[in-house]
Amino acid sequence: MKQISIEEMSSSPNSKAQGLYSLYDCKGECFTPPFVARNDFLARRTVAVSLKSSAEILPSKYPADFILYRLIGWSDFRGLCIMPDEPNIPVPLGTVASILSDDRAQAPVVP
Numbered sequence: 001m002k003q004i005s006i007e008e009m010s011s012s013p014n015s016k017a018q019g020l021y022s023l024y025d026c027k028g029e030c031f032t033p034p035f036v037a038r039n040d041f042l043a044r045r046t047v048a049v050s051l052k053s054s055a056e057i058l059p060s061k062y063p064a065d066f067i068l069y070r071l072i073g074w075s076d077f078r079g080l081c082i083m084p085d086e087p088n089i090p091v092p093l094g095t096v097a098s099i100l101s102d103d104r105a106q107a108p109v110v111p
Helices: 006-011 040-053 096-105
Strands: 017-025 035-037 066-075 080-082 091-095
Touching (some): 066 096
Antiparallel strands (some): 017 066, 066 080
């Protein structure tokens, strides 16, 4: 099978490089199953919206115990994982508590 570079994956007009993200449970010492998001902002938004609608799951109950991480890149066009250029992976993006407080601070005011 021919190896494809990251540049080749990203250069395709149909390519949509995304990221695989996961929450790390500091108390349970494990990651949740990953999810895909287009970028870090949308990953944070996905977490915030999901937790607001599911008050009974652990990250909702104990938001300070969970950290959102970007695990690796993903090409939905090629179906391949993309190693990021950053030397330290996974990349921490903040605790769920900070994501929820940032989300509330940025919420639009409806008249």
